[in-house]
Every structure is written in structure tokens, then in C-alpha cells.
Amino acid sequence: MNNKVICNNCGHENQINSNQCSQCEEELRNYSYFNNNFQDFYKLFSSDNLELLKKIPLTDTAYDSILNNIIDIGNENYQVFPEDPNVQHLIKISKPYARVQYDNTNAQLNLFSYYSFNKIFINRNTPNNMIPGAIIHELSHHLFNEIIKQSIMHLLNIEKSLYIESFAWYLTLQNDYLKIANEFACHRVQEYFIPENFTGYTSLIQLLDENKELEKEKIEKALNVGLSVSKDIIFVLEKYISPTMTINPEMSEYHKLDYNIQELDEQNKLNAMYTIIFNTFEFVSNHKRDMLPVLSDLNENYIRYNI
Incomplete structure (x- = not known):
């Protein structure tokens, strides 16, 4: 596509x-x-596309195709690196997906790393032994976002565009429950590949502490989605990294969280993802006048980071 x-x-x-x-x-x-053209916005969020979304579900066959499309993006580096890949290995794996670089702006000094608009930023003060885990964590954020983008592209049968990029960013930024799912998935992938240097679910716990008003039942649903999607991200990354999970999955640190976290079956996972995509797309489509400047601002940020 x-x-x-x-x-x-x-x-x-x-x-x-x-x-x-x-x-x-x-x-x-x-x-x-990288052309921020408002006509593309109206073409994407048209009534025809909204009606199309209403009619087409996200199927397991389509989702398998989406994951394979994401794997194909990195196929030029298709080789399985040994256990405990070093930083250069991980930069090579990340390269077709997101660019890894040191953060020279000191914008997030409280973080080892962060991900923004297809860039993985590593804090210069991050200890060397923590950098591989940081890259895997942030690459997982990119792959989570890529799954959302590829799902939208499949459902609407359209090519990737700047507004697709920005809509996926808006979706993951404005939905508190999806942010929780995203953060949990990335910690889980990091723990899977580099358990010996895993520092726990710290940023997830902080996110939960900052959103105490959210409903516990919905948080658990979000965590269930995150756990399920983490397995898809692991499936992608295992094409390039030998698994190093030496602990029983039942001993994973997420069991220490005060939530009942269970993996969803395939259909419930797809239904949850489709519902989030459709509801957000419908909102943007029905509020075009207000949403055009919001997504255009995200477009400008994406352009600024990538050109």
C-alpha cells in the first residue's frame, strides 16, 4: 500500500x-x-470515509496483513541479531522505522528517553547500560503508533499521508486510556527483551497517578489492550532480535500492579482498537472547523521534526 x-x-x-x-x-x-494542505484534511475526514468506516470491521486477516506490512518496512535489515543486542544493533533495527539521536535540547531531562514524531531521543545523561532498553521502549511506541496508522490505512484503503500521521498522533495523545495502553505495551516489550536491566513500570505508574479520576474498569480494559498489542510488537521485533526472556511470564513485574490484567482474545482486541479509531475519526469528521487547526498544528510539528 x-x-x-x-x-x-x-x-x-x-x-x-x-x-x-x-x-x-x-x-x-x-x-x-510534508505539504500541510487543508484540502487533504477535508478529503480524509469526508462523510464518505466515515460511512466506509462504519461498514468495514477490523478483521484478524487484515490485522495479520498490517503486522506483515510493518515487518516489511524493516526487511532491508532482516537479520536476527544475537541476544543482548548492543546500541548499534538497535539503531540499525530502528533505522527504517524511527531515527535514534541524542537529545541536544535538554527538553526532557527527567527521562532516559522519549519518542516524538518518528524520532527517538536519548538523554545524554542516560547510563550506557540503560540505552538499549530505552531504544526498545521508544521503538515500541513507534510500532504501537504504526499499528494504529496501518489500521486506518487499511480500513479506508488509502496511502499513508501527513494527515494520517497527525491523526494517529492526535488519537494516541488525546485518549487517556489509549495512552495507558500504549505505555504499558512499551514497558512490557522492554521487559521481554531486556529483563536484566528493566527498571519497572515507572512511567506507567506515573501516568496512572496523574489520572486518578479515570475509571478503574476502563483502565483495566486499556491495560488488557496494551498487553495484547505488546505481543504483536514482540512478534515484529523478534524478526530482528533473539528473545532473551529468562523469567516466567507469570513472574513479570506487571503482576505487581493493582489491576487485573488479562490478555484479550484476538476479536476483542480488534474490536477495542476499531472502536477507538472509529469514535475518534467520527469526532474529527463531525467537528472539522475546530479540528483542522489542531491537526494542522500537529502537521507542523511533524514537519519541524522531520525536515
Whole structure:
């Protein structure tokens, strides 16, 4: 489904939203992709697309195809690295998905790392032994976001675009329960691959503490979604990283959380994801005048980070 942008230096086909060739690191200038055109907004959030979403469910066959599409993005680096991959291995794995770089702005000094608009930022004060886990955690955020984007693209049968990128960002930023699912999934993936340096579910616990007004039952549903999606992210990353899980999954630290967390069956997971996507798409579609500047602002941030 994805178009490609061709590197003028080496001829390598890169993802449509790339700003650097993943083969030779030549700068790419795909200005047509990074065009904040309000007409694209109205075309995406049209009544026709809303009606299409109402009719097409997210099926297990489609979801398998989505995961394979995501794996295909990284296929140029298709090789399984040994257990305990070092930082350079992980940067190579991440490269087709999200660029890893040190944070020179000191914007998030309280964090080892953070992910924003297809960039993984590592705090320069992060201890060396914590950097691999930080990269895996932030790459998992990207893959969680990519699953949302690919699901939207499949449901509407459209190519990836700047407004698809921004809608996925808006969806994951404005829905408190999806933020919880996202954060839990990333901790779980990190714990799976690098259990010996895992520091616990710290940022998830902080997120829960900051949202004490949320309903416990809905939080548990979000955590169930997060656990289920974490297995999909692990499925993708195991194509590139040998699993190093040496502890019984039942001994995972998430069992210490004060919630009943259970993996969802496939259909309930897909129903939950579809409901979140549809409800948010319907809201944007029905409030275009108010939502255009919101998503356009996200577009501008995405452009600023990637050009």
C-alpha cells in the first residue's frame, strides 16, 4: 500500500515519509509528503470515509496483513541479531522505522528517553547500560503508533499521508486510556527483551497517578489492550532480535500492579482498537472547523521534526 521515495544517490527505495536514506544516509527531500494542505484534511475526514468506516470491521486477516506490512518496512535489515543486542544493533533495527539521536535540547531531562514524531531521543545523561532498553521502549511506541496508522490505512484503503500521521498522533495523545495502553505495551516489550536491566513500570505508574479520576474498569480494559498489542510488537521485533526472556511470564513485574490484567482474545482486541479509531475519526469528521487547526498544528510539528 505504501509508496516509496527513491534516493537519488544510491537508488534505494525508502518509506514515503523518510527524510534520510536508510541505505546510504543521503538526505531525502520528499516535499510533497510534508505539504500541510487543508484540502487533504477535508478529503480524509469526508462523510464518505466515515460511512466506509462504519461498514468495514477490523478483521484478524487484515490485522495479520498490517503486522506483515510493518515487518516489511524493516526487511532491508532482516537479520536476527544475537541476544543482548548492543546500541548499534538497535539503531540499525530502528533505522527504517524511527531515527535514534541524542537529545541536544535538554527538553526532557527527567527521562532516559522519549519518542516524538518518528524520532527517538536519548538523554545524554542516560547510563550506557540503560540505552538499549530505552531504544526498545521508544521503538515500541513507534510500532504501537504504526499499528494504529496501518489500521486506518487499511480500513479506508488509502496511502499513508501527513494527515494520517497527525491523526494517529492526535488519537494516541488525546485518549487517556489509549495512552495507558500504549505505555504499558512499551514497558512490557522492554521487559521481554531486556529483563536484566528493566527498571519497572515507572512511567506507567506515573501516568496512572496523574489520572486518578479515570475509571478503574476502563483502565483495566486499556491495560488488557496494551498487553495484547505488546505481543504483536514482540512478534515484529523478534524478526530482528533473539528473545532473551529468562523469567516466567507469570513472574513479570506487571503482576505487581493493582489491576487485573488479562490478555484479550484476538476479536476483542480488534474490536477495542476499531472502536477507538472509529469514535475518534467520527469526532474529527463531525467537528472539522475546530479540528483542522489542531491537526494542522500537529502537521507542523511533524514537519519541524522531520525536515
